[in-house]
Amino acid sequence: MSAATDGDLRDERILQTSPLRKLLARPELGSVVGALAVLVFFALAADGFLRAASLGTVLYASSTIGIMAVPVALLMIGGEFDLSAGVLVTSSALVSSMFSYQMTANTWVGVGVSLLVSLAIGAFNGFVLTRTRLPSFIVTLGTFLMLTGMNLGFTKLIDGTVSTKTIADMEGFPSAHAVFASTLTLGGVDVRVTVLWWFALVALGSWILLRTRAGNWIFAVGGNQDAARAVGVPVARTKIALYMGVAFGAWVSGQHLLFSFDAVQSGEGVGNELIYIIAAVIGGCLITGGYGSAVGSAIGALLFGMTSKGIVFAEWNPDWFKFFLGAMLLLATLLNAWVRKRAEATK
Amino acid sequence: MARFRTWVGIAVAGALGISLTACSSTGGKRAEDARKAAAAQGRAAVNTPRWTFAMITHSGDGDTFWDIVQSGAKQAAVKDNINFVYSHDAQAQQQAQLVDAAVDKKVDGIIVTLAKPDALKAAVARAEKAGIPVVTVNSGSEQSKAFGALTHIGQDETIAGEAVGDELNRRGRKKALCVLHEQGNVGHEQRCDGVAKTFHGTVQKLYVNGTNMPDVQSAIEAKLQADKSVDAVVTLGAPYADTAVKAKGDAGSSAEVDTFDLNAKVAAELKDGTLGFAVDQQPYLQGYQAVDLLWLYKYNGDVLGGGKPVLTGPQIITKDQAGALAEYTQRGTR
Numbered sequence: 001m002s003a004a005t006d007g008d009l010r011d012e013r014i015l016q017t018s019p020l021r022k023l024l025a026r027p028e029l030g031s032v033v034g035a036l037a038v039l040v041f042f043a044l045a046a047d048g049f050l051r052a053a054s055l056g057t058v059l060y061a062s063s064t065i066g067i068m069a070v071p072v073a074l075l076m077i078g079g080e081f082d083l084s085a086g087v088l089v090t091s092s093a094l095v096s097s098m099f100s101y102q103m104t105a106n107t108w109v110g111v112g113v114s115l116l117v118s119l120a121i122g123a124f125n126g127f128v129l130t131r132t133r134l135p136s137f138i139v140t141l142g143t144f145l146m147l148t149g150m151n152l153g154f155t156k157l158i159d160g161t162v163s164t165k166t167i168a169d170m171e172g173f174p175s176a177h178a179v180f181a182s183t184l185t186l187g188g189v190d191v192r193v194t195v196l197w198w199f200a201l202v203a204l205g206s207w208i209l210l211r212t213r214a215g216n217w218i219f220a221v222g223g224n225q226d227a228a229r230a231v232g233v234p235v236a237r238t239k240i241a242l243y244m245g246v247a248f249g250a251w252v253s254g255q256h257l258l259f260s261f262d263a264v265q266s267g268e269g270v271g272n273e274l275i276y277i278i279a280a281v282i283g284g285c286l287i288t289g290g291y292g293s294a295v296g297s298a299i300g301a302l303l304f305g306m307t308s309k310g311i312v313f314a315e316w317n318p319d320w321f322k323f324f325l326g327a328m329l330l331l332a333t334l335l336n337a338w339v340r341k342r343a344e345a346t347k
Numbered sequence: 348m349a350r351f352r353t354w355v356g357i358a359v360a361g362a363l364g365i366s367l368t369a370c371s372s373t374g375g376k377r378a379e380d381a382r383k384a385a386a387a388q389g390r391a392a393v394n395t396p397r398w399t400f401a402m403i404t405h406s407g408d409g410d411t412f413w414d415i416v417q418s419g420a421k422q423a424a425v426k427d428n429i430n431f432v433y434s435h436d437a438q439a440q441q442q443a444q445l446v447d448a449a450v451d452k453k454v455d456g457i458i459v460t461l462a463k464p465d466a467l468k469a470a471v472a473r474a475e476k477a478g479i480p481v482v483t484v485n486s487g488s489e490q491s492k493a494f495g496a497l498t499h500i501g502q503d504e505t506i507a508g509e510a511v512g513d514e515l516n517r518r519g520r521k522k523a524l525c526v527l528h529e530q531g532n533v534g535h536e537q538r539c540d541g542v543a544k545t546f547h548g549t550v551q552k553l554y555v556n557g558t559n560m561p562d563v564q565s566a567i568e569a570k571l572q573a574d575k576s577v578d579a580v581v582t583l584g585a586p587y588a589d590t591a592v593k594a595k596g597d598a599g600s601s602a603e604v605d606t607f608d609l610n611a612k613v614a615a616e617l618k619d620g621t622l623g624f625a626v627d628q629q630p631y632l633q634g635y636q637a638v639d640l641l642w643l644y645k646y647n648g649d650v651l652g653g654g655k656p657v658l659t660g661p662q663i664i665t666k667d668q669a670g671a672l673a674e675y676t677q678r679g680t681r
Contacts, residue, residue, distance in 0.1 A: 047452070054451040061444045152530050152554075162536055166465060257440060263465040267530040268438050308441075312448040318434045322408070 027284030028296030030336035034282070034328070035303050042306060046313035052189040054313060059191065062305025063198040064253065066298050068272070069279035070198075070205040071249040073297035075242045076280050077209070079222035079289025080136040082246050084125065084143035086272030091147050092118045092247075092254030093264040094155055097164040100172075107172035115251050121147070122247025126240030148270060155266035168262040180252070181260035194256050198298065201249065205294030218242065222289030278325070279304055282332040303328065391428035393646075398455035399430040400641055402634070403445045404485070405462040407437040407558070411586060411610055412630055416485070418679055419634030420458070427642040439466030446470035449479075456480050456641035461487020461494070462534060468494060480644050484633045486534045488656040497644055498652045500636045502628035502660035504534045508541015510661040511605065511626055515579055518623065520603065521548040523579040524570060528557030528587055535583050538607060542581060551577075560590055567594035571602060578602050585610035585625070592621055609664065611676040617669035628660030631680045 023029065042049045049058075068085055075082055095117045100110030121143070129139045152162065159165055167173060182193045209215040217238045220228035229235050258264055281287065282303055283296025307328060311321050402420055406413035417433055424431035432454070436442045443466050449457055450473050457474050461467055464487050474481050475495045483491040483499045491499035515523055523546060525539035543550040553570055555563040571577055571594060580591045580602050588606035595602055603623040606613060608630070616622040636657065643649040651657055664672065675681035 051451060054448070057444060057447045057451050060447070061441075064440060064444075161533065162530065163463070163465075163533060260469065261439065261443075261463075261466040262468075265439055265463050265466070267532070268440075272438075309444065309448050312432075312434050312445055313452060315430075315432045319408070 024339055024342060027291060027293045027336070027340075028299055029284070030339050031283045031296055031299040031303060031332055034332045034335060035299050035306070038303055038306050038310070038328075042310035042314065046310050046315075049310060049313045054309075056190045056192070058305050058309045059195050059302075060305075061309050062298075062302045063192065063194040064256070065272075065275055065279055065304050066198040066301030067194060067201055067253050067256075068246075068249045068276045069283070069297035069301045070201045070294050071242070071245040072273075072276040073280035073283060073285050073292055073294055074205055074209065074218060075246055076277070076285045076287070077222045077289060077292040078218045078239060078242045079225065080129065080239060080242065081140060081277070082125065082243065083137065083140040083273050084121075084147055085140075085246050085250060085276055086274075087144055087147045087151060087269040088118065088121060088247060088250040089253040089257065089272065090151050090264065090266065090269035091121065092251045093258040094151055094164060094254075094266060096255060097167055097258050097264050098155070098158050100167050100170060101165055102158060104170075107167055107170050107176050109172075110167075111176055111255055114254065115248075118247040118251040118254070119244050120247075122244040122250075123240055125247075126236075126243035129243070130236040130239055144273070151266045151269075162267065163265045164263050166262040167258075173259070176255070177259045180255040180258075197252055197256075198301075201252075202294050202298045205297075209294055214238070214241070219290055222291075224290070275304065278329055282329060284336050300332075303332070390425070392426045393428055393642075395428055395642070395646055397428055397430055398642070398645060399432060399452075400424065400456040400458060400638055401432045401434070401449035401452070401454045402458040402484075402637070403442060403449060404433075404435040404460045405437060405439070405442055406435040406460075412584065412608055415630040415679060415681070416634035419631035419636075420638045421634075422631075423635045423638035423642070427638060429638060429642060431638065439463035443467050443470040447473065450474050450477050453477070454479060455645060456482070458482050458484055458637040458641065459496075460485045461490050462532060464490040464494075471496065480641060482637045482640055484637045485628075485630075491656065492654060497650050498640055499656040500633050500640070500659060501656065502658060503656065504537035505541040505544070506658075507607065507626055507628065507661035508538040508543075509545040510541075510663060511538075511581060511607070512542045512545030514624055514626075514663055515542070515546050515548070515581075515605070518579075518603065520546075520579040522574075522577050523548060523550045523581055524553055524567075524574075524577050524602070525550055526553050526555055526563075526567060526580065526582045526587060526591065528555050528563060528582070528584055530554055530556075538583055539581075555587075557584070557587070560586075563587060564590045564594045564597075567591050568598045571595060571598035571600040575600070579623070580604045582606045584608055585613045588613050588622055588625070589616065592616065609672065609676055609681050611673070614669050614673045614676040614681070617664060617666055618673060620666060624663055624665045626661045627664050627681070629662065629681070630659075632659045 048054055072085055092114050096110040096114035099113045100107045125140055125143055129136050155162060155164060183190050184193060217233045220233045221235050221238050225235055279300035280297045283300030285292030307324055311318060404413055421431055434445045436445060446459055447470050457479055459481060461483050471481055471494045481496045483496045485501040488499045488501060488503055525542055527535045529535055539552055555566045582588045582591050585606060585608040588604055589612050591604045595604060605623040606625050609625050609627045613622060613625050617625060640651055672681050
C-alpha cells in the first residue's frame with residue numbers, strides 16, 4: 001500500500017463522511033445503545049442497582065468476563081474461535097497453585113510457570129490450526145476436551161482431591177494477592193483490581209487494533225485470509241499470536257481466581273468460553289471475522305455483568321436469566337447489523 | 348409459503364382439538380391443583396417486620412434437589428412474613444458475586460451453601476462486616492463456624508457415606524460402585540470416601556457427566572458389563588438412581604442400586620423393591636430451618652446448634668418407610 005493510494009482513499013472518505021456517519025460506522029455503537037437501555041431499565045426496575053457498592057459488584061462481574069472478552073474479540077476479528085478459553089482459565093490457576101504447593105516455592109514462581117504453560121497451550125492451538133488447516137472450531141474443541149480432562153486428572157493425581165490445597169500461607173501470596181485480587185477503595189467505592197486489569201487490556205487491545213501494523217494484519221487475516229497472504233501478511237504468525245493473546249487473558253483470569261479464593265476447583269470454567277464469545281459478539285464483532293473492536297467487547301461484558309446482577313437486584317426469578325441473555329444477544333446483533341447496513345448504504 | 352401456512356394452521360387446530368377432547372381422568376395438572384387446594388393456604392403467622400432473606404446456592408439450572416430446598420424455605424418465609432429471594436450459580440466465582448450482590452442490596456439475612464468454601468470466604472466475611480447474619484446450609488459444615496456463620500444446617504457427607512457403608516455391610520454386599528455425577532464436587536468425594544471407610548468390601552469410583560443422562564447410563568452400563576462382580580451401585584443423586592436401574596437392566600447385572608437423596612421416582616422404586624435403600628438428607632428441612640433460624644435470630648437473638656452443625660441426615664429409607672413418603676415426594680417436599 002503506497003502512500004499515494006493511502007491518501008486517495010482517505011480523501012474519498014473525508015469528502016462524504018459526516019461525523020455522525022463516522023459514529024454510526026463504529027462497531028460498538030449498537031452495544032452502547034443496548035448498554036444504556038439496560039442501565040436505565042435496571043435503574044428503574046431494581047432497587048439499589050445504582051448504589052455505589054452495587055455498581056462495584058456489577059463492574060467486578062463484568063471485569064471477570066471482560067478480561068477474557070478482549071483477546072477473544074481480537075481473535076474473532078482475526079476470523080477464528082477459541083472454545084478452550086473457558087477451561088484454560090482454570091488450567092492456568094491449577095498450574096500456578098499446584099506448582100507453588102508441590103515445589104514449596106514462592107507463589108510468584110507458580111505464577112511465572114503458569115504464564116509459560118498458558119502461553120504454550122495458546123501457541124499449541126495456533127500452531128495446530130495453521131499447520132493442519134482444520135477449522136478453529138474443531139481444533140479448539142479438541143483442546144477444550146483435553147484440558148477439561150487434564151484439569152481433573154492432574155489435580156486428582158497430584159493433590160488426591162478435586163480441588164487444590166490452599167496456598168494462602170505461602171511466601172509471595174500477599175503480594176500476588178495484591179496484584180491479582182485486591183480491592184481498592186476509590187472515592188468510597190470498592191473497586192476490585194480486576195477492573196483495572198480489564199481497562200488496561202481494553203486500552204492495549206484498542207491500541208494494537210487501531211494504531212499498529214499488527215492490528216492491520218488482524219483485520220486483514222480475518223477479512224480475507226488468502227488476499228492477506230498474497231499481499232505479504234504473516235498469516236500463521238498473526239493467528240498464533242492471537243491465540244497466545246487469549247492464553248495471556250486466561251492467565252490473568254486464572255491468577256485472579258487463585259489469589260482471590262486460595263484454592264481452585266478443577267471442574268470449573270466449562271461453558272465460559274461461550275460467554276466470552278457472546279460478549280464479543282454483542283460488542284459488534286462479526287462471527288465471520290474482519291470486523292469488531294476491543295471497546296465493544298468491554299461493553300458486551302458490561303451488558304452481561306449488568307444483566308446477570310441486575311436480575312438479582314430486581315429480585316426476579318433467576319430461572320429466566322438465560323432467556324434474557326439469549327434475547328439480548330439476538331437484539332444486540334440485529335441492532336449492530338442494522339446500524340452497519342445504514343452506515344454502509346449512506347457512505 | 349401459503350401452502351406452508353395452511354399446513355401449520357391445520358396442525359395447530361388439530362393439536363388444540365386433541366387436547367380439548369382427550370382429557371385424562373387421572374393424574375396430571377388437575378390432580379395437582381386439587382392437591383394444592385387441599386393444602387393449607389399460606390398466611391403469615393407472625394407480625395414481625397417484612398425482612399428480606401436471600402438464599403444463594405451452588406446449584407446448576409433446574410435441579411430437583413434444590414427445588415425441594417426452596418419449597419421448604421418458601422414455606423417458612425410465608426409463615427415468618429419474610430420476602431424470600433433465591434439465586435444460584437454452579438460456578439464458585441459467580442456464586443460469590445451473587446452473595447456480594449445480596450450484601451449490596453442490604454438484605455436482612457443470607458443463607459448460603461459452601462460447596463466451594465474457599466471461593467466464598469471473602470463474600471461471607473463481607474456480609475458479616477455489613478452486619479448481616481449468615482446461615483450456611485447443605486455443604487460446608489467444617490468451614491461454617493470459622494467463617495462466622497450463626498449455624499450450619501445440613502448433612503455431614505462423610506457420616507452419610509459411612510451410614511451407606513454400614514447398610515451395604517448389613518445387606519452382605521462385596522463390591523460397590525460409587526457414581527459421581529459432578530466432577531469437582533468435594534462433598535461427593537466425601538460421600539464415596541465415607542462409604543469406603545465403613546464398607547468391608549471394595550469401593551470403586553466412577554465419574555460420569557451428570558448433565559447428560561444418556562452418557563451417565565452408558566457409562567454405568569459399560570462398567571457393569573466389564574466387571575460382573577459389582578453387586579451394589581451407589582448413585583449420589585435421586586435422578587441418577589433410575590438411570591442406574593436402566594443401565595443395570597441393559598447390562599444384565601444383578602447388582603443392587605442404592606442412592607443418596609429422594610424423589611417421587613425413587614420413593615416408588617423403593618416401594619416396589621427396584622431400589623435397595625436411599626439415604627435422605629431432608630432438603631425441605633434445610634431450606635425451612637435456614638429461614639426459620641434467621642427469623643429466630645432477628646426476632647429473639649436465638650442461635651441453634653451450640654456452635655456445632657445441625658444435622659438433617661442421614662436417614663436411611665428402605666421399603667418399609669417408602670410407602671409413607673410417596674405422597675410427600677409427590678408434592679415436592681421430600
